[in-house]
Amino acid sequence: MKQETIDMVLKFRDDRNWKQFHNPKDLAVSISLEAAELLEVFQWSAEDLFCEGKKDKIKEELADVINYCILMADACGLDLDEIVSEKVKRNSEKYPVELAFGSKAKYTELK
Ligand SMILES: [Mg+2]
Incomplete structure (x- = not known):
């Protein structure tokens, strides 16, 4: 920001x-x-x-x-930029592109 x-x-x-x-x-x-x-x-x-x-x-x-x-x-x-960046990094780990692409499933349900 x-x-x-x-x-x-x-x-x-x-x-x-x-x-x-x-x-x-x-x-x-x-x-x-x-x-x-x-x-x-x-x-x-x-x-x-x-x-x-x-x-x-x-x-x-x-x-x-x-x-x-x-x-x-x-x-x-x-720091807003820092906390948003950290959150996107954590979400990227929870929702890897190869599993989450085009899916609306919660990370616990991704296969
Ligand atoms: Mg208002």
């Missing part, structure tokens, strides 16, 4: 003296709530699995999730 983006989110927080409220538990709650708002965009949409007509709302809620993830990483002293 660009440092400029992280700095912008942290500046927004610091300009309002909100860091005092941003403990890891409440940030985790906030990530989950914003993810639920993202899910709400698709509520009752039946077979509609596309973004068309919903992009503005999706952008807003996805940005909320990402902003809280940035704040959570800051509160816990975590």
Whole structure:
């Protein structure tokens, strides 16, 4: 993630003296709530699995999730690029291309 983006989110927080409220538990709650708002965009949409007509709302809620993830990483002293890279590496080991290509099976079910 660009440092400029992280700095912008942290500046927004610091300009309002909100860091005092941003403990890891409440940030985790906030990530989950914003993810639920993202899910709400698709509520009752039946077979509609596309973004068309919903992009503005999706952008807003996805940005909320990402902003809280940035704040959570800051509160816990975590580097977002590093933790994402480590996770992709672990997932690559769990889902080797030769077993997982084109499959939606959980890694425990891959043969
Ligand atoms: Mg929201």
